[in-house]
Amino acid sequence: MSDMSSAEQWTHPEEGDLPPATAAKPTKDQVIAGLRATSEGGADLTQLLTPEGERVPSQIFDPYVADIDFEALRGLYKDMVIVRRADREANAMQRQGQLGIWVPLLGQEAAQIGSGRALRPNDMAFPSYREHGVGYARGVSFKEMLGLFRCTSMGEWDYQAHGFHPYTIVIGNQVLNATGYAMGQKFDGKVGDDDGEATIVYFGDGATSQGDVHEGFVWAAVYDAPVVFFCQNNQWAISEPTERQSRLPLYQRARGYGFPGIRVDGNDVLGCLAVTRWALEACRHGNGPVLIEAFTYRMDAHTTTDDPTRYRLSDEVETWKLKDPIERVRVYLTRNGGADASFFEQVEAEADEFAADLREFVFTMEDPPPERIFDNVYAEPSAALDKQREEFLAYLGGFEGGVH
Numbered sequence: 001m002s003d004m005s006s007a008e009q010w011t012h013p014e015e016g017d018l019p020p021a022t023a024a025k026p027t028k029d030q031v032i033a034g035l036r037a038t039s040e041g042g043a044d045l046t047q048l049l050t051p052e053g054e055r056v057p058s059q060i061f062d063p064y065v066a067d068i069d070f071e072a073l074r075g076l077y078k079d080m081v082i083v084r085r086a087d088r089e090a091n092a093m094q095r096q097g098q099l100g101i102w103v104p105l106l107g108q109e110a111a112q113i114g115s116g117r118a119l120r121p122n123d124m125a126f127p128s129y130r131e132h133g134v135g136y137a138r139g140v141s142f143k144e145m146l147g148l149f150r151c152t153s154m155g156e157w158d159y160q161a162h163g164f165h166p167y168t169i170v171i172g173n174q175v176l177n178a179t180g181y182a183m184g185q186k187f188d189g190k191v192g193d194d195d196g197e198a199t200i201v202y203f204g205d206g207a208t209s210q211g212d213v214h215e216g217f218v219w220a221a222v223y224d225a226p227v228v229f230f231c232q233n234n235q236w237a238i239s240e241p242t243e244r245q246s247r248l249p250l251y252q253r254a255r256g257y258g259f260p261g262i263r264v265d266g267n268d269v270l271g272c273l274a275v276t277r278w279a280l281e282a283c284r285h286g287n288g289p290v291l292i293e294a295f296t297y298r299m300d301a302h303t304t305t306d307d308p309t310r311y312r313l314s315d316e317v318e319t320w321k322l323k324d325p326i327e328r329v330r331v332y333l334t335r336n337g338g339a340d341a342s343f344f345e346q347v348e349a350e351a352d353e354f355a356a357d358l359r360e361f362v363f364t365m366e367d368p369p370p371e372r373i374f375d376n377v378y379a380e381p382s383a384a385l386d387k388q389r390e391e392f393l394a395y396l397g398g399f400e401g402g403v404h
């Protein structure tokens with residue numbers, strides 16, 4: 001954690017450190033900083049499990065995963081396999097015309113399961129639109145999430161019961177909602193000790209360029225709001241690479257707002273679990289917000305409407321395949337006697353069954369009646385809305401055989 005009382009960070013740089021005001025191009029230092037924004041950061045990166053499946057000890061973070069024995073790790077492995085399998089099935093179903101669109105999470109399983117499993121029931125999560133893995137970890141059924149992508153539902157799971165808010169498509173907007181929610185947790189006296197509540201909000205690297213994210217950071221900082229800003233830096237904002245969004249690694253932005261920022265290997269489920277637990281603990285205890293940059297990679301297209309071959313090279317994707325979040329856990333478990341071949345086969349079979357059940361559900365999902373549009377508009381009954389519904393139903397009655 002950075003020492004915010006240190007005088008060093010408030011001092012003005014020496015004159016010689018400043019680039020000439022007339023410099024038209026980024027200076028060498030700025031270019032290097034920009035490149036660092038896209039490199040993994042060496043010592044800056046918190047990692048507990050390497051891509052080769054080696055366990056890296058950490059004095060600070062090991063205590064946060066001390067309870068993760070082989071059984072718990074097998075559970076995290078299974079979570080990741082299931083959400084990947086569900087993701088691939090949904091992608092295929094979109095291609096078969098069964099879903100309007102799909103937003104793949106491929107490659108981001110560890111970031112989502114690690115952080116999602118770090119949450120307690122009373123914590124609140126605010127997703128963007130790719131967080132199906134977090135939703136799964138919060139107990140939201142994949143079926144409910146798929147309704148949104150088949151356009152038969154507006155994503156109507158019980159937000160309060162699951163501690164998982166609706167998806168937000170407006171980039172970065174959920175950061176404001178989450179900050180306000182966390183300020184509420186603070187005002188209601190729900191923070192201060194280990195039983196405290198916390199909020200987590202998910203957004204992408206591209207979202208960090210949005211005003212809403214900046215405003216959220218400012219408000220959370222000055223109110224010490226218990227909110228973990230969880231940025232999944234998957235390197236791309238549709239076709240815009242991270243280096244076009246920032247001149248420095250994203251986690252370092254936190255310092256300018258006055259709260260800690262940390263970069264974790266987003267493909268390391270143990271690292272993500274530990275770092276998120278640590279950040280949530282700081283929030284629960286009333287220490288204010290934390291920014292986590294989970295350094296990961298979007299292995300598939302932005303959505304099924306996107307063709308990434310038009311803007312990125314396949315060798316980049318190949319490089320990231322070697323850092324697969326699931327493979328490293330498999331290697332670790334195998335090498336250390338934490339699981340045998342039959343376990344992996346069984347997980348595979350369960351994932352296939354999970355996907356088949358989803359498929360069956362989607363293919364037989366009923367379309368909602370058109371008047372459903374009037375549901376959930378207001379919390380309380382509304383005479384004006386009731387009248388509109390009546391008029392609409394009368395209008396629909398004019399069509400023989402109904403409207404489909």
Ligand SMILES: Cc1ncc(C[n+]2csc(CCOP(=O)(O)OP(=O)(O)O)c2C)c(N)n1
Nearest residue numbers: 130169170171204205206207234236237238
């Ligand atoms: C305010 C706003 N501007 C633009 C868009 C269009 N848009 C949808 S996704 C996206 C990129 C977001 O990238 P990032 O934040 O990195 O998240 P990722 O999709 O990579 O998870 C954009 C620009 C939008 N939905 N909302």
Ligand SMILES: [Mg+2]
Nearest residue numbers: 204205236237
């Ligand atoms: Mg992105």
